[in-house]
Amino acid sequence: MILIVDALNRHEYADILNDMYRLRARVFGDRLGWDVDIVDGMERDSFDDLDPAYIIGLDEEGHVISCVRALQTLGPHMLSDVFSDILDGEPPLRSATIWEATRFCVDTERLGKGRGTGTIAHATCELNIGALEYAIESGITDVIAVVDPRMDRVLRMSGNGAYDYLGKTVAMGKVHALAGLLDCTEERLARVREFAAITGPVLVDEAEFRARRARQAAKAAQTAQAQAAMAAQADAAMAEYFIRQIDAASSPEELAAVLSLADTVLGPVRGAGPAGQDGPRAHPHMPSVAHRN
């Protein structure tokens, strides 16, 4: 399924956007060796600050498996700036009905080869269908896409090749980059749909998607709460047990042994010990034990 994220709804999908930046870091930084800035395993550039629209492919489990970024060519965009080499000094296209597509990638690590769901070809086509539908719906006639030659080949093979190229192919990192023109037409959309045998809708119904995410988040919170409650209960029972043992201790040696065992099981009472996972949980109970001591 394909999700469109822009300035209007991005506050809802911070997690998905971060996953997308991680995918971009792996593809453009690691695999293609482009000169991109990666911080905390996420690739972001200045164009991400210009309120672009992201077309994002998600698998059934909600992993980001593909993405592409759209910017209006009327405003600042990559071909007018950092990719100007490709245009060989010529000014870029500017039109209200032409978008620029950049950072086009799919997760080749998660996806398999061949055809059908879960493959690179399928994910690429699904993303292209989503992007084309979004563009056509928005009155966009053409897209200028900056891609690497491998992506260009994948597009051509899936009935979605560029009808023309602008400028020249330039070296970029381990590979090259070039700018292809894609018409946003029902004909192209039909070709890609036919190639990938995708007939149903690919764009996410946002209301439904958000409701599902809210349900999942509520369920996860519930599970975490239940787990925390169980752990607290177990701790309380254990503390109770040690309190009884301390009360029942008949000699200093026995008391020392009980306290030592309590330390081992519930974590040390005093802050002197290493802050283990049990530390914070043990504290609410142990001071009462120490007090009885």
Add this chain to the structure above:
Amino acid sequence: MAQRPLDLGKSGPEGQDITSRLHEICESLGFEHACYASNTPINGELIGFATYPEDWREHYLAKGYHLRDPTLTRAIHAVAPVDWSRLRDTQGYAEVFRDAADFAIPETGLSVPIRGAFGDRGVLTLARTCSPAEWASQKRAIMQQVQLLASQLHDDVLRSGQVLQRIRQPNLSSREKEVLQWVAAGKSQQDIADILNLSNRTVEVHLRSAREKLGALNTAQAVGRAIGLRMIYPI
């Protein structure tokens, strides 16, 4: 966006021209109302024009809706045109459209965001009364055209100087202008102080401020610029 007023069609001859363009767009595409707003890249000031009836426009500005109406303030940041149905849960929407209904302003509409090469942004909003089915079928047919119209409008507004003028038009006080006018008339600083019954130092302060606002290196240059900007008369 900065807390500046939206003129909404009261900007003199040029503003009237943009407003009449909006009326033409409405007529040719079958909309009842159109509004255009843009923010300048330099100071974020918002300027706008609308075909709204006078009473709604006054109410809209009085309530400060131009700063909260998501069909302007949110949609301006989108890439693709925004159907207002998408903004329904957005802050400000309910308030603006509850009032809009009282003024018979339709709730079916579209915001078309525009971006310029210099980081400038604009938005054209179009509203009409029609059934959801009718809207769905007609929206797609006009989508391409509205974007072209929106970008032309945006370019024309920029070119007409509506935006640039606001960036370049330094905000001189009447006293600063008055002092500069006397300088243009050949008076010395002390002359001006005597004429205006001010201290020499006060005249100096106004001159210094005027030079700063006009980006002038000296008073002669400030006078030249003020005449060029028609803030004072050549004598």
